Structures are given as C-alpha cells and as structure tokens.
Amino acid sequence: MTYEIAFLGPKATFTDLAVSRLFPDAKKIPMPTILDCLDAVEKGEVKLALVPIENALEGSVNITIDYLTHEAQLPIRGEIIIPIQQHYMVHPNHNDPEFKPDIVYSHSHAIAQCHKFLHRELKGIPYEYTTSTAAAAKMVKENPERKIAAIANEIAAEEYGLVITNRNIHDYSHNHTKFVVISHEEVEYHGHLAAEGGRKTTLMVMLPADYTGALHQVLSAFAWRKLNLSKIESRPMKTGLGDYLFIIDVEMAMDEVLIPGTIAELEALGCKVSVLGSYPSFSVKNSVMQG
Numbered sequence: 001m002t003y004e005i006a007f008l009g010p011k012a013t014f015t016d017l018a019v020s021r022l023f024p025d026a027k028k029i030p031m032p033t034i035l036d037c038l039d040a041v042e043k044g045e046v047k048l049a050l051v052p053i054e055n056a057l058e059g060s061v062n063i064t065i066d067y068l069t070h071e072a073q074l075p076i077r078g079e080i081i082i083p084i085q086q087h088y089m090v091h092p093n094h095n096d097p098e099f100k101p102d103i104v105y106s107h108s109h110a111i112a113q114c115h116k117f118l119h120r121e122l123k124g125i126p127y128e129y130t131t132s133t134a135a136a137a138k139m140v141k142e143n144p145e146r147k148i149a150a151i152a153n154e155i156a157a158e159e160y161g162l163v164i165t166n167r168n169i170h171d172y173s174h175n176h177t178k179f180v181v182i183s184h185e186e187v188e189y190h191g192h193l194a195a196e197g198g199r200k201t202t203l204m205v206m207l208p209a210d211y212t213g214a215l216h217q218v219l220s221a222f223a224w225r226k227l228n229l230s231k232i233e234s235r236p237m238k239t240g241l242g243d244y245l246f247i248i249d250v251e252m253a254m255d256e257v258l259i260p261g262t263i264a265e266l267e268a269l270g271c272k273v274s275v276l277g278s279y280p281s282f283s284v285k286n287s288v289m290q291g
C-alpha cells in the first residue's frame with residue numbers, strides 16, 4: 001500500500017530523511033510548517049504525517065507536543081530516531097575561506113544545536129530562523145547575490161547546489177531527533193527496519209490540583225507495577241501559571257492489565273488520563289539512505 005504522508009518541507013529536510021527511512025515507497029507531500037502537517041491529517045487531507053517531537057541536544061519540539069495534547073486527538077502510530085548532522089553551507093559564488101555572511105539562516109532547533117560553532121566561528125553575525133533547514137538552503141540557492149549562509153544537512157546541500165564549508169558543526173556529537181508518525185488509522189510497517197526500541201505507550205496525565213506528593217502518587221502507580229518509563233515531560237496546561245500536564249512514555253505496548261490498571265488507579269486519584277498512542281519505536285544509524 002502506498003501512503004501519502006505530509007512532512008515538513010521543502011525537499012531534503014531532516015523530516016524528509018526520516019520519511020524516506022520509514023516509508024521508502026510513500027508519496028511525500030511537503031508542507032510549509034509542522035502545524036500544516038498535523039492539520040492535513042486532522043482534516044483528512046492526508047492519512048499520515050511525520051513530524052519532529054524531540055531532539056537530544058535541544059529537547060522537545062513544543063509545537064508538536066502542544067498540538068497533540070491541546071488541539072486534536074491525533075494518535076501517535078510510530079516513532080523513528082535518526083542521527084542529525086548539521087553542516088554549514090554557502091552558495092558556490094561565495095566558496096571562499098574569507099567569506100563572512102551577513103546572516104546565517106536555519107530552523108530554530110538547528111541553530112540551537114550549533115550555538116558553540118556560531119559563537120566560535122561567526123561571532124557577532126546574526127542568524128535568522130526559517131521554517132526548516134532545507135528552507136534555509138533553498139533561500140541561499142535562490143539568492144546568490146546576497147551574503148548569506150545556511151545550516152542544513154548533506155542532502156540539502158546536494159539538492160540546492162550549495163557547498164559545505166564546515167561539516168558536523170553540531171555542538172555535541174550525540175545528536176539525534178525523534179519523529180512521530182501521526183494518523184487516525186492503524187499504520188503498517190514493512191520489514192525493512194527492525195523496531196529495535198520495542199513498543200511504547202504514551203500517556204497524558206493531568207493532575208487534579210496541586211497537593212503534596214501528587215506527582216509521587218502518580219509515579220508510584222507505574223513503579224509498583226514495574227512499568228519502565230523512558231520519558232516524563234511537563235508542559236503548561238495553558239490554564240494558568242503553575243498548571244502543568246505530564247506526558248509519560250511507558251516502555252511497553254498497551255496491554256489488558258498493567259496499563260489499564262495504572263490508568264484506573266490514576267483516575268481514582270482524580271487525574272485525567274488520555275492515551276496518546278501505543279506504537280513501535282524504530283531507530284536508524286544513518287539518516288541518509290545508502291545505495
């Protein structure tokens with residue numbers, strides 16, 4: 001079955017690379033923003049979207065988390081973790097060691113992953129955010145007369161005919177981003193990737209009110225059932241200062257006993273609980289397709 005999948009475009013973003021790894025035969029539909037990708041699924045214009053949710057250096061992609069917790073009931077159907085290698089690139093017209101740009105463009109998360117490089121090598125040069133890393137590369141390509149540079153991946157440099165002058169400029173070598181597959185429908189994965197990370201279940205928990213030991217009680221419901229948690233994230237509920245909800249990843253597929261039992265216990269404590277998804281977790285060593 002060929003899927004139509006919305007992703008953060010244009011061609012050659014990291015999200016595009018993640019789609020190629022997970023759905024090599026998919027018809028890819030580039031969208032200008034993450035919200036456009038999620039809206040397209042919500043409105044039924046496409047069956048699936050793949051969007052970034054967390055980076056190892058910069059943390060959560062809040063726009064994705066907030067949409068899934070506040071805007072729409074869109075289930076998570078899978079996750080894929082890919083390595084992220086950021087490169088500094090210029091138009092071939094400016095391929096000169098002395099070239100200093102007036103502005104460096106990239107996605108906010110990519111800029112955040114390269115702060116040490118920018119501080120060291122391009123001190124004082126302003127940066128501006130684009131909707132994606134590939135959008136930055138495309139802008140450099142389309143403006144050869146401007147003194148600008150981009151931070152993006154290797155495929156973007158190829159796609160937009162740019163020259164990489166500094167490779168692997170991300171501040172820490174262990175740079176990975178996790179992307180989630182969003183769909184109203186069940187998603188089938190072909191056998192080319194092993195779900196090495198097993199299966200996960202993501203829950204959203206809203207505490208009834210702030211009282212002593214509330215979070216401890218919530219965590220105990222998981223702990224005594226020996227449910228391993230791989231992530232706990234708090235996000236503002238957007239109802240008032242200090243009101244937070246928790247997003248909790250359980251390292252287990254939804255079952256008939258342990259997770260439902262935990263949810264019932266949390267509800268008995270007055271928490272509101274929703275299941276954001278129960279899905280396989282994939283990871284790849286090379287984000288770029290080989291051969």
Ligand SMILES: O=C(O)C(=O)C[C@]1(C(=O)O)C=C[C@@H](O)C=C1
Nearest residue numbers: 013014015052107109132133177
């Ligand atoms: O701009 C891109 O290339 C994206 O796919 C977005 C995104 C992100 O939102 O975190 C994805 C991976 C990298 O961490 C940098 C940017």
